[in-house]
Amino acid sequence: MSVQAKNTRERLIEAAKKVFSEKGFFESHISHIIEEAGTARGTFYIYFESKEEIFKEILKGIVEELKRRIKPVNVKEDPIDQIVRNIERILDFAVEERELSKIILFRSYDTSFSTIVDEFFKEVTEMVKTSLEKGILMGYLKPVNTEIIAQAMVGAVKEIMKNAIEKGNIDTYMVAKELVEFALGGLWDVKGRC
Amino acid sequence: MSVQAKNTRERLIEAAKKVFSEKGFFESHISHIIEEAGTARGTFYIYFESKEEIFKEILKGIVEELKRRIKPVNVKEDPIDQIVRNIERILDFAVEERELSKIILFRSYDTSFSTIVDEFFKEVTEMVKTSLEKGILMGYLKPVNTEIIAQAMVGAVKEIMKNAIEKGNIDTYMVAKELVEFALGGLWDVKGRC
Amino acid sequence: MSVQAKNTRERLIEAAKKVFSEKGFFESHISHIIEEAGTARGTFYIYFESKEEIFKEILKGIVEELKRRIKPVNVKEDPIDQIVRNIERILDFAVEERELSKIILFRSYDTSFSTIVDEFFKEVTEMVKTSLEKGILMGYLKPVNTEIIAQAMVGAVKEIMKNAIEKGNIDTYMVAKELVEFALGGLWDVKGRC
Amino acid sequence: MSVQAKNTRERLIEAAKKVFSEKGFFESHISHIIEEAGTARGTFYIYFESKEEIFKEILKGIVEELKRRIKPVNVKEDPIDQIVRNIERILDFAVEERELSKIILFRSYDTSFSTIVDEFFKEVTEMVKTSLEKGILMGYLKPVNTEIIAQAMVGAVKEIMKNAIEKGNIDTYMVAKELVEFALGGLWDVKGRC
DNA sequence: AATGAATGAGTGTTCATTCAT
DNA sequence: TATGAATGAACACTCATTCAT
Missing domain, CATH: 1.10.10.60 (Homeodomain-like)
Incomplete structure (x- = not known):
């Protein structure tokens, strides 16, 4: 070539x-x-070979890049910060590669392609679930229904990505942090409660 | 007729x-x-008149039904329970009307139709945001970035809906409750913290 | 019935x-x-029985009515005046029955119907031709090419009819007279020629 | 291309x-x-782009060609002969391009196309009318109703064209001459009248 | 490698006509 | 007689793909 x-x-x-x-x-x-x-x-x-082929290639590229941006959490550093950074990098992708992000988050595609994208999100959900289970086992996290909460968290990030695509220039670190803090601390104002 | x-x-x-x-x-x-x-x-x-027309009619029907299932929260009863019930009804729709739910959550459609669905989710997000603001003002909730959190919550419910469609028979009340408890209390295990 | x-x-x-x-x-x-x-x-x-049938019936009605309005020229009265009256009645039809006239003069129809209309105009042309031949034989008219002139005269009346349909209220007697005078006397100004 | x-x-x-x-x-x-x-x-x-487009292109081509064949009458040469030649060229078109001529004179077409053809015949009628007015002013022609006579003459030529299409091989010059002589001299046999 | 004219199966849509009520 | 819901052959037009140059 x-x-x-x-x-x-x-x-x-x-x-x-x-x-x-x-x-x-x-x-x-x-x-x-x-x-x-x-x-x-x-x-x-x-x-x-076909319209399908080029689309699939692009789709796979997007998924690969997203995977690349999700780094496994290690125990040497602050795990919370690592999670924030992972989400930040995902949101950065939405901002930096708006076109590509649109393809998987907004645009329609052939049913036969969904597996590629769905598989990815399922993997991520599984990762989150495993992390939650670990956190619970270690006593850091409440014993929640990990499957449900993992799905909820992935859905939350997806939706925030959509917004990032539309808004364009957002402070992705701040947003990621806000999201993680919300997930960890919840919404109840506990100032006077304990 | x-x-x-x-x-x-x-x-x-x-x-x-x-x-x-x-x-x-x-x-x-x-x-x-x-x-x-x-x-x-x-x-x-x-x-x-056309394929477009029947699709639009179906789409509008779905959105109407979903709107019908979201009831405004009143102050006479427990607000948390009302929110749980709203989410439960939405998840019930996913379970009862799997086909219709699939249309808006999984299937592809013409760009010109997206507004119908997007509008609906934007409205819901706005509703959630307003509720959060009220809760913060009343001192019940932490002063979070309401826009981000509202989006996150809507995204979370969407994702759970998708799972409900696929799984089929789930205990929607339990799932709704789990979700709300997570949103309110977060993940930190605070047993020994205060 | x-x-x-x-x-x-x-x-x-x-x-x-x-x-x-x-x-x-x-x-x-x-x-x-x-x-x-x-x-x-x-x-x-x-x-x-069909769209064709009702159209054919209407078409035949038009042709019959037009035929009815063309009366054979008799020798007892002024032949020129009788011709003028025939043309006048044809033009009257165009004015009185604009819709019907439009159908045969302006509107499009299936090739298979053309014969009905064409036949009629051919008959009329033949009639005019015979009259011309008679006039020539009797020495009143110049020895012209009767076929060509007959066609020309029918075409002239058709075109005037079209105008009558569009204009609406015209003095049909005057127009018929003008037409016949033109056909008989021609355009040359012969005032000083003889 | x-x-x-x-x-x-x-x-x-x-x-x-x-x-x-x-x-x-x-x-x-x-x-x-x-x-x-x-x-x-x-x-x-x-x-x-469509069936309409190709039809319109053909229609416009026909009208253009017909316009090309009508040459303005100049004063340097015999005006009558020039008129005869114009009509001859029009009739030649009917003979040479029978198919195209059929389209505008016999065949049906969408109402939206009629303007193209009607416009052309209206223009020609207007031209004839102006010529008649000039002839009258110059004292060559009788003071006739120019509008009516112009229409009559155009209608006459149209009808002769139709015949030319059907007959096929006719002496177009002779026919054109016959037509013009008829228009100028009329039908009255004036041999013994002056 | 690059071109772009040619292909034809496959779409949505129309509308004269039928027929059970 | 009158109805109008149902029919389906027929039509214009699209677009991914091919292939000779």
């Missing part, structure tokens, strides 16, 4: 990301992508 | 709900709907 | 005339006709 | 001319045109 070719492929991917993020899978047409990329119709099919 | 006609229309709506919930808007075709309903092609167009 | 029935049939015919005159054959739909007539869909098919 | 493309487009136009001339606008279907042209369905839509 020559440099030129690599450029063409890259151009198509970038174009597709833009188009998919604006219109979703179904309302994006090959004509939109090649027009945006400035290539001919046939050129698209040199690099990609 | 005769009884027949009402039945036919109803049959088409029911068929469409099923088809849309399985395939989403784009991959659902008129042929699928009429086959499911057992009517002729032309019959569909007696009752609906 | 009861009186009621006759009324229904008549109502459908009148409605069809109006609709056909506005939209032509192809863009007129059964729904337009029954809406205008205030009958049910099925009622239409009690009285007419 | 490549040579191929131009050929394909041309082929479609030629096919459409043939089909439209045989069936009129409404009874011509895309399938007829592409079958005649020997292209695939989609190919049609590469070159034309």
Whole structure:
């Protein structure tokens, strides 16, 4: 694959990301992508077998990047801060890569692709659940229904991501911190209660 | 409109709900709907102007039903219990009307329809935000960033709904209660802290 | 056939005339006709076998009426005046029955119907041709190419009819006279020529 | 646009001319045109946006060609001969381009297209009217009702055109001359009258 | 590698006609 | 007679994909 070719492929991917993020899978047409990329119709099919393929590649890229941003919590440092940082990095992705984030959070895609995204969120939910269980076992956390609470927490972050995409420039660290504090401390004002 | 006609229309709506919930808007075709309903092609167009129209009607129905299930919290009774009941009713919808719930939570639809659903969730978020502000003012709740927390809570319920749809028979009251307790009390085990 | 029935049939015919005159054959739909007539869909098919049939009936009615208005020229009275009167009556039809006239002069219809109208105009052309031949034989008229001139005269009247339909209230006798005088005397100003 | 493309487009136009001339606008279907042209369905839509578009293009072409054949009468040469030549060229069009002529003179088309053709004939009528007025002012022609006579003359030529289309090979110069002589001299045999 | 003209299966939609009530 | 719900063949148009150059 020559440099030129690599450029063409890259151009198509970038174009597709833009188009998919604006219109979703179904309302994006090959004509939109090649027009945006400035290539001919046939050129698209040199690099990609189908519309499905390029979409899947983009989708997998998004999921990989998101996974990369979630780092396992180690015991050497403050676990709470590590969780905040993980959420911060996820929100950063929403802000930095608005187009890509839109694709998985706002835009519609073929039922057959859902597994890719759903799988990812399920994995994350499982991770959170395991962490909660650990925290409970260690006596730090209340003995909650970990499955439910894990789902709730993932749903919460997703929704905040959506808002981050729309708002654009938010203080992701602050938001992540607020979220974690809320999850840990809850809403009750306990000042005078103990 | 005769009884027949009402039945036919109803049959088409029911068929469409099923088809849309399985395939989403784009991959659902008129042929699928009429086959499911057992009517002729032309019959569909007696009752609906287009595929868009019937989808919109179904979407609006879902949103209306969800709104109906969210009752304003009054001061005469325990507010916490009322919130739990609201969430319970929403989760009940996910369990009772799995197909309809799938449409708005899992399936893809035309960008032009998103507003209907998005508007609804924005309204709910706004409601939650206002409630939080009231609780803070009355000194019951901590002074949190109400916008962020409201979004987080709505996202949490959405995610739990998704799980309810998939799981099928869950104890919605218990789940709602768990969720509210988590939101109020947080995760920190405070037994020995005060 | 009861009186009621006759009324229904008549109502459908009148409605069809109006609709056909506005939209032509192809863009007129059964729904337009029954809406205008205030009958049910099925009622239409009690009285007419098809859209074609009712159109044909109307078309034939128009042609019959036009034929009725063209009276053979007799030798007892001034032949020129009789011709003027014939043309006047044709133009009167255009003015009195604008809708019907529109159908044959402006609106589009199925190729299979053209014969009905074309036949009529051909007959008229033949009549004019025969008259011209007679006039030439009797020495009143110049020895022209009767076929060409007959066609020209029929075409002239058709075009004047179209104008009569559009203008609405014109002095049809005057126009008919002007036309005949032109045909007989031509345009050359011969005042000083003989 | 490549040579191929131009050929394909041309082929479609030629096919459409043939089909439209045989069936009129409404009874011509895309399938007829592409079958005649020997292209695939989609190919049609590469070159034309819709059935309406290709029809309009053809219609406009006809009107343009007809306009091209009507040359303004100049004073340097015999005006009568120039008029004869104009009519001759119009009749030549009917003979040379029978298919195209059929489209505007015999075949049915959407009401929305009529303006294109009507406009043309109105323009021509206006031209004739102005010429008549000039002739009257210059004392060559009798003071007739120019509007009526102009219409009559246009209608006459239209009808002769129709005949030319059907007959096929006629002496267009002779017919044009006959027509003009008739218009100028009328039918009265004036041999013994002055 | 790159092009872009050509393809054709597949969509939504229309509308004259039928028929049970 | 009258109704109007139901029918389905037929139509214009779309768009992912192919392939000769």
